[in-house]
Amino acid sequence: MKPKIWLSSPHMGGEEFNFVKEAFDTNWIAPLGPHVNGFEHDLEEFTGAKYAAALSSGTAALHLALIMLGIQPGDEVICQSFTFSATANPIVYLGAVPIFIDSEPETWNMCPDLLEKAIKERILKGKKPKAIIPVHLYGMPAKIERIAQIAAQYEIPLIEDAAEALGSTVNGKAAGTFGLMGVLSFNGNKIITTSGGGALISDDEGFISKSRFLATQARDTAPHYQHSQIGYNYRMSNVCAGIGRGQMLVLANHIRKRRNVYDTYQKSLPTFSNIAFLPEPGGYFSNRWLTTILVHPEKNKGVTRETIRLRLEKDNIESRPLWKPMHLQPVFQHYPSYINGVSENLFNIGLCLPSGSNLTEDDVSRVIDNIEQNFL
Numbered sequence: 001m002k003p004k005i006w007l008s009s010p011h012m013g014g015e016e017f018n019f020v021k022e023a024f025d026t027n028w029i030a031p032l033g034p035h036v037n038g039f040e041h042d043l044e045e046f047t048g049a050k051y052a053a054a055l056s057s058g059t060a061a062l063h064l065a066l067i068m069l070g071i072q073p074g075d076e077v078i079c080q081s082f083t084f085s086a087t088a089n090p091i092v093y094l095g096a097v098p099i100f101i102d103s104e105p106e107t108w109n110m111c112p113d114l115l116e117k118a119i120k121e122r123i124l125k126g127k128k129p130k131a132i133i134p135v136h137l138y139g140m141p142a143k144i145e146r147i148a149q150i151a152a153q154y155e156i157p158l159i160e161d162a163a164e165a166l167g168s169t170v171n172g173k174a175a176g177t178f179g180l181m182g183v184l185s186f187n188g189n190k191i192i193t194t195s196g197g198g199a200l201i202s203d204d205e206g207f208i209s210k211s212r213f214l215a216t217q218a219r220d221t222a223p224h225y226q227h228s229q230i231g232y233n234y235r236m237s238n239v240c241a242g243i244g245r246g247q248m249l250v251l252a253n254h255i256r257k258r259r260n261v262y263d264t265y266q267k268s269l270p271t272f273s274n275i276a277f278l279p280e281p282g283g284y285f286s287n288r289w290l291t292t293i294l295v296h297p298e299k300n301k302g303v304t305r306e307t308i309r310l311r312l313e314k315d316n317i318e319s320r321p322l323w324k325p326m327h328l329q330p331v332f333q334h335y336p337s338y339i340n341g342v343s344e345n346l347f348n349i350g351l352c353l354p355s356g357s358n359l360t361e362d363d364v365s366r367v368i369d370n371i372e373q374n375f376l
Contacts, residue, residue, distance in 0.1 A: 016246030
């Protein structure tokens with residue numbers, strides 16, 4: 001069997017080991033330490049956010065953000081439907097009600113028109129939403145400037161799920177910095193990884209300070225262990241942060257390589273078939289975390305995204321359908337939703353291709369050759 005080509009595997013730059021070794025040599029194996037502080041500083045410098053808290057996961061970051069906004073059982077929180085379930089799960093952790101919003105076709109993210117419609121209808125029902133969570137999916141920023149304007153108009157806090165979009169920008173401003181708080185992820189498949197991990201970023205020092213307090217079991221200032229609030233074990237370890245510091249040194253290169261992978265697919269595949277890509281709108285810059293394609297069977301003699309996925313799987317190449325929208329998930333389908341059909345259609349015809357920054361030219365050619373075979 002040929003070597004496995006992964007969808008998006010970890011890619012070390014070489015310096016990570018030196019930071020981890022330093023943690024061992026200085027015995028900073030405890031949860032917190034200088035690498036955590038250094039990694040947070042690196043994130044602040046890169047994103048332009050004033051403050052960052054390194055945490056155990058992006059999900060933890062979103063959970064803490066909602067807690068700090070005072071979300072209570074029965075409250076309504078607007079959430080993008082076309083996303084991974086981790087965007088919606090923390091809403092339910094708190095007993096709140098997710099209100100799912102479908103996508104627009106230009107970026108595949110939260111539709112501003114449906115967002116405003118939902119806000120107006122929820123207000124008429126006497127349930128003004130307590131937060132809005134758009135997602136920058138696959139590294140493509142949402143129409144975040146308009147979403148932020150709507151959030152401000154109705155005075156609803158905006159939390160950006162930028163878990164897949166570190167390095168993406170709109171008009172030069174980083175994804176994750178348009179709202180009150182932004183969420184990042186460093187899971188093993190993300191553009192950089194800390195093995196597992198995430199971060200909360202904000203220009204509000206109070207939120208970041210409070211998130212660090214809650215993430216370390218909410219221990220009060222006292223010589224003994226005293227707790228006035230419920231806390232969580234959500235802080236990133238010093239060892240994992242050391243990996244992150246090494247990854248930050250190669251982040252710009254990882255973005256460049258993933259964009260090159262996208263460019264190669266985009267230039268090569270349409271010559272074989274009617275395969276559509278997601279272009280960048282004007283002023284947008286995507287980190288191209290994953291390259292995604294749309295395959296229309298009616299334009300391709302019956303060839304579907306599943307035809308291609310199975311062909312790639314046969315050659316030991318990992319690919320994956322686009323996210324199944326949350327409003328179609330069994331666990332979430334009973335919650336309110338505002339739907340236009342965009343995300344369901346994308347799920348039915350869309351496929352994520354191998355996109356890692358560690359792919360070789362031969363790897364990408366192998367993927368393209370396999371796809372080509374479906375159309376000969």
